[in-house]
Amino acid sequence: MADIRPFCMPKWGIEMTEGTLAEWMVQEGDAFTRGQTLCLIETAKITNEVEAEYDAVVRRVLVGAGGEAQPVGALLAVFADAAATEAEIEAFIAAFRPAETAVAAKAAAPAPAPAPAPAPAPAAAPAPTPIVTNRPISPEALKLAETHGVDLAGIAGSGRNGRITYQDVHQALRPATAPALKGPAQLVEDNARAFASPLARRLAALHGIDLAGLTGTGPRGRISKADVLAKVPVPGPGPAAPAFAPVANLPEIVPFDRIRKVVAQRLTAAKQEIPHFYLRISARADDLVALRKTANLVLGCKASLNDYMVKAVALALARHPDINVQVHGEALHRFPHADVAIAVASPKGLVTPVVRQADRLRIDQLAAESRRLIDKAMAGKLSYEDMEGGTFSVSNLGMMGIEAFDAIINPPQAAILAVGAVTRQPVETEQGDIAFESRIALGLSVDHRAIDGAAGAAFLATLKHLIEHPEGLFQ
Numbered sequence: 207m208a209d210i211r212p213f214c215m216p217k218w219g220i221e222m223t224e225g226t227l228a229e230w231m232v233q234e235g236d237a238f239t240r241g242q243t244l245c246l247i248e249t250a251k252i253t254n255e256v257e258a259e260y261d262a263v264v265r266r267v268l269v270g271a272g273g274e275a276q277p278v279g280a281l282l283a284v285f286a287d288a289a290a291t292e293a294e295i296e297a298f299i300a301a302f303r304p305a306e307t308a309v310a311a312k313a314a315a316p317a318p319a320p321a322p323a324p325a326p327a328p329a330a331a332p333a334p335t336p337i338v339t340n341r342p343i344s345p346e347a348l349k350l351a352e353t354h355g356v357d358l359a360g361i362a363g364s365g366r367n368g369r370i371t372y373q374d375v376h377q378a379l380r381p382a383t384a385p386a387l388k389g390p391a392q393l394v395e396d397n398a399r400a401f402a403s404p405l406a407r408r409l410a411a412l413h414g415i416d417l418a419g420l421t422g423t424g425p426r427g428r429i430s431k432a433d434v435l436a437k438v439p440v441p442g443p444g445p446a447a448p449a450f451a452p453v454a455n456l457p458e459i460v461p462f463d464r465i466r467k468v469v470a471q472r473l474t475a476a477k478q479e480i481p482h483f484y485l486r487i488s489a490r491a492d493d494l495v496a497l498r499k500t501a502n503l504v505l506g507c508k509a510s511l512n513d514y515m516v517k518a519v520a521l522a523l524a525r526h527p528d529i530n531v532q533v534h535g536e537a538l539h540r541f542p543h544a545d546v547a548i549a550v551a552s553p554k555g556l557v558t559p560v561v562r563q564a565d566r567l568r569i570d571q572l573a574a575e576s577r578r579l580i581d582k583a584m585a586g587k588l589s590y591e592d593m594e595g596g597t598f599s600v601s602n603l604g605m606m607g608i609e610a611f612d613a614i615i616n617p618p619q620a621a622i623l624a625v626g627a628v629t630r631q632p633v634e635t636e637q638g639d640i641a642f643e644s645r646i647a648l649g650l651s652v653d654h655r656a657i658d659g660a661a662g663a664a665f666l667a668t669l670k671h672l673i674e675h676p677e678g679l680f681q
């Protein structure tokens with residue numbers, strides 16, 4: 207069965223009896239979604255945007271923009287899904303009956319049952335003077351006028367065909383005062399007295415337009431938004447913008463080279479098949495940075511901070527052979543020496559040449575071998591032997607300002623160390639003061655099939671000790 211729903215004039219506030227549909231934001235046949243603005247509705251006090259409460263299609267618009275004021279509950283449009291037929295829409299409109307408004311319900315309600323006679327009051331209020339008039343007026347408006355003795359001759363009815371409404375009489379009882387507006391846009395007294403919609407008054411105040419000189423095109427000569435906008439001066443055309451000719455944004459298709467294919471296959475397999483877990487720690491690096499400067503002078507080399515990190519990793523692996531392993535199927539291969547692979551971002555992609563038996567090399571020897579491998583990688587001349595057989599990997603992005611990260615294990619290895627940048631951080635001294643020290647962040651990615659968390663933590667503890675006491679790198 208088709209889902210057909212009415213869209214009626216809403217009621218905002220206890221005094222609202224009618225409203226004017228100022229502008230439609232959707233047209234017949236348009237589909238809309240929940241939260242989308244459907245129209246602007248003006249009342250005597252406000253102009254509101256009406257948002258959709260559900261998804262549907264505008265099947266029929268019954269009240270156009272800028273027309274007569276409609277009473278609360280009047281059918282403005284019919285919304286339905288696309289499956290509804292025109293015959294069903296017509297039948298729905300023919301059978302629709304507007305709900306009673308608060309004022310109408312009050313007028314149509316049966317008289318209450320007589321209550322017990324109250325005690326005599328000290329002074330009876332005078333009975334309202336009946337008003338005889340041949341002008342169209344609502345029952346509630348007539349009752350209010352009789353109660354307060356309002357002269358109907360001075361009231362211009364705002365209802366259909368000039369009918370005097372309850373709101374018209376209520377407005378006549380209020381003292382005539384000009385609104386005291388603040389800010390640069392001050393309405394003149396004539397604007398306050400003009401017969402105009404709230405939105406038209408607001409636009410006139412914004413653009414400094416006198417409503418007294420406008421002729422309204424709305425119902426009963428009411429000045430509308432369109433009347434005011436017609437008087438707003440239009441700025442002259444500015445300099446023409448240069449013509450923009452869009453160019454097709456076609457991608458450059460670059461197939462993987464041999465190295466990139468191998469890297470992609472191995473890392474995809476690693477992330478899918480290896481159960482990674484991560485351990486993170488930081489170490490104080492002030493002593494390591496200071497010793498590097500002195501040691502390089504003594505040894506006559508240019509060992510980088512990464513070379514010292516590789517040396518520390520190699521010594522820690524020698525002390526923890528359960529980390530210095532490869533995983534082959536359901537077997538572990540343990541090695542007596544640490545063959546440390548270093549991650550290098552070459553022009554052809556990420557490569558990991560291996561520094562053989564790094565635990566047995568001096569810092570100057572390790573730095574020379576590392577430099578040789580990096581130069582070959584940048585030249586694209588690494589051989590299969592240069593990249594095969596590592597027992598552990600080190601990936602250092604600290605020189606690029608990366609403070610911490612997690613790396614993907616390079617199979618068949620069982621772990622990889624991610625090295626971040628050396629940063630200055632505040633710490634509390636033993637005396638309770640605040641001081642700054644250099645710290646380096648380390649992240650260990652571990653294959654849980656081969657290495658347990660406790661073994662990985664013990665390895666990181668040894669590595670931290672070697673970094674914070676770098677003299678141990680020369681023993």
